Amino acid sequence: MDYSNILYGVLGYLGKAVIVIGAFYAGRHMETNNQPKWFNYLTVWGLVALLSLGAWSSYGTHTEDADPLYGCGDTFIDFEPTDKERNEYGLTLFFSLSIPALYGVYKKQQET
Secondary structure (H helix, E strand, O other), X not given: OOHHHHHHHHHHHHHHHHHHHHHHHHHHHHOOOOOOHHHHHHHHHHHHHHHHXXXXXXXXXXXXXXXXXXXXXXXXXXXXXXXXXXXXXXXXXXXXXXXXXXXXXXXXXXXX
């Protein structure tokens, strides 16, 4: 039995859980009382859409030797994803983050 693969699999799921919980609390943080309720939902939805769009556009690439302050670096192509793979990745990320973030806004509004 290969315990390192099991450990990396469990750590991967824990990392994804942390990201989803972070999206929930980010949604709770974005809700403000001085804005209309629909504006809070649209703001969170738009921020998740921008994050998903950025991940969608850079799917299959990574950057090396980037300066921490100024960025740049060399971009390398790991693999060339098809349009279907890229779209599935972006939509999966969008729905995985938008559902807990919007629920966080809803729960915050129910408290006040």
